[in-house]
Amino acid sequence: MSIEVVNITKSYKSFTALKNVNLHIPEGELVALLGPSGSGKTTLLRLIAGLEQPQEGRILFHGEDNTNRDVRERQVGFVFQHYALFRHMNIFDNIAFGLSVRSRKTRPSKEEISEKVHSLLKLVQLEGLAHRYPSQLSGGQRQRVALARALAVEPKFLLLDEPFGALDTKVRQELRRWLRHLHGKLGLTILFVTHDQEEAMELADQVVVMNEGRVEQVGSPEEIYHHPANPFVYSFLGRVNLFHGRIQNGKIKLGEAEFETDWKDKAVEAPAVGYMRPHDVEISVRPPEAKSARSVQAEINHISLLGPIVRLDLKRLDTEEVFEAEMSRQRFMELNVEEQSIVYVTLHNVSIYVDSQPVQTHRPARVPLQASV
Numbered sequence: 001m002s003i004e005v006v007n008i009t010k011s012y013k014s015f016t017a018l019k020n021v022n023l024h025i026p027e028g029e030l031v032a033l034l035g036p037s038g039s040g041k042t043t044l045l046r047l048i049a050g051l052e053q054p055q056e057g058r059i060l061f062h063g064e065d066n067t068n069r070d071v072r073e074r075q076v077g078f079v080f081q082h083y084a085l086f087r088h089m090n091i092f093d094n095i096a097f098g099l100s101v102r103s104r105k106t107r108p109s110k111e112e113i114s115e116k117v118h119s120l121l122k123l124v125q126l127e128g129l130a131h132r133y134p135s136q137l138s139g140g141q142r143q144r145v146a147l148a149r150a151l152a153v154e155p156k157f158l159l160l161d162e163p164f165g166a167l168d169t170k171v172r173q174e175l176r177r178w179l180r181h182l183h184g185k186l187g188l189t190i191l192f193v194t195h196d197q198e199e200a201m202e203l204a205d206q207v208v209v210m211n212e213g214r215v216e217q218v219g220s221p222e223e224i225y226h227h228p229a230n231p232f233v234y235s236f237l238g239r240v241n242l243f244h245g246r247i248q249n250g251k252i253k254l255g256e257a258e259f260e261t262d263w264k265d266k267a268v269e270a271p272a273v274g275y276m277r278p279h280d281v282e283i284s285v286r287p288p289e290a291k292s293a294r295s296v297q298a299e300i301n302h303i304s305l306l307g308p309i310v311r312l313d314l315k316r317l318d319t320e321e322v323f324e325a326e327m328s329r330q331r332f333m334e335l336n337v338e339e340q341s342i343v344y345v346t347l348h349n350v351s352i353y354v355d356s357q358p359v360q361t362h363r364p365a366r367v368p369l370q371a372s373v
Contacts, residue, residue: 001062001156001189002027003048008057010043017043018054019213025206027062030183030190032200035210036236041193044210045159048191050074061156077155079146081162085134091145092117092130098153120148123182140171144178151186160192164199172196176203197237201225209233231353234275241281241323243274243350252352252359255319257294259352259361272359274350278311281325282346285335294347298323300339305329314345 003025010018018040025031033041046052048059050071058067066074085094093100095117099108108116121127124144134142143163150158163179164172180203183190194200200207201221209216209224209232217229228234235242245254250266252259254274288295301322302313310332312325325345327335337343352359 003157003189003191004060004063005044005048006058006060008044008047008054008059010040010047010052010054017213018047021057021213021215023208023215023218025189025191027189028187029205030180030203031192031206031208032204033191033193033208033210034195034197034200034236035216036195038212039210040213041195041210042161045161045191045193049076049078049159051078075153075156077150077153077158079143079150079158079160079163081165085142085145085149087134090131090133091121091126091137094134094145095120095149095152098149116152117148120152123151123185124148125178138171139167140175143167143175147179147182155188157189157191160190162193162195165194165196172199179203201237209236211236228275228351230356230358231273231275234351239278239324239326241276241278243276243319243321243323243347245272245274246270247272247354247359252361254347254350254352255316255321256296257347259294259350261352262360263354270354272352272354274347274352276323276347276350278324278326280347280349281314281323282348283312283325283327283335283337284344284346285337285341287344288346294350296345296347298343298345300337300341300343303332303337303339314343316345317342 005021005023008018008021009016021040021044033044035041043052047054050066050069054067058065060066061074086097089097096113099113099116117130121130124147126141126144129137129141134145137145164175167175176199204221206218207221207224208218211232217224217233224233225237228237234240243254243257245252246269247261247263248269250261250263252261252272252274254272297317298314299317300312301315304311308329310327310329313322314325315322350361352361
């Protein structure tokens with residue numbers, strides 16, 4: 001079941017939660033709504049579910065307008081962050097609830113309900129726990145019960161609101177793998193809300209990045225990470241270094257580092273900002289054999305040993321901007337550096353924006369660097 005959101009606007013008194021949002025979710029995909037608190041993710045999810053109504057716009061399921069349909073008519077499975085299980089009911093009755101409260105005409109027989117519940121318990125790997133109560137289960141188990149209850153009514157699609165947000169890191173990682181496996185088995189369209197970038201990138205087929213009630217970018221995890229549409233998307237998806245400079249005569253100057261561009265109006269002079277991931281910072285203890293326009297000197301302020309990864313806090317000598325570099329422990333041992341060491345830094349894969357618009361730069365040939373061992 002595909003979902004299409006067309007020109008949706010939703011306000012609460014003087015606050016506009018969604019501003020003319022358009023979105024298409026293909027059938028059978030696992031899609032993440034990703035963004036900071038207040039970006040409109042949960043509001044959009046609730047509108048799709050029918051729990052709220054928009055001021056403007058339409059919501060279509062498989063091309064059919066469902067904007068004004070009641071939540072019960074939409075056949076939506078909805079899972080909340082805090083499970084919302086009935087504490088006085090055992091696990092069997094919690095899962096069976098949506099089936100048992102149907103009208104007599106549509107309600108399955110007791111035998112059919114029992115068969116359905118036990119098959120779902122097997123699906124969510126909770127066989128043998130049917131007669132326990134929610135208080136007797138772990139957080140991860142309770143969340144799987146909530147998912148089984150949502151699946152019991154055979155929804156057209158599944159909506160998850162921060163489904164793993166209340167769980168600890170290890171349980172979240174286990175449930176991510178489990179949900180991905182479940183999606184592969186069922187083939188349902190699943191839309192989930194998260195503010196966790198790692199969760200979205202690991203789970204989703206498509207990621208919808210939202211900010212201040214608008215959709216900033218839609219794409220695969222690979223696309224939005226490596227080709228962000230704007231500075232917000234770049235900075236929201238993982239650690240990032242910012243370098244400030246200007247565009248002059250068609251060239252970007254970030255301190256001593258210089259970048260050739262395709263900027264046509266050579267007369268334009270304006271502030272520019274370069275964005276760069278810490279793992280793209282290349283460090284050497286010796287200057288490049290050939291002069292590189294993208295190389296600068298920096299001082300190591302702090303070294304953090306993080307298991308197999310080493311993170312360096314650096315300060316550029318030309319601009320005094322502080323930035324980060326990440327490398328493997330093996331590479332760090334090869335460099336043989338310490339705090340207050342002066343190193344040579346080459347800036348690779350810098351994304352540059354002028355007035356929030358991306359600027360295409362020419363990529364020079366990679367300069368070979370020597371390092372002490």
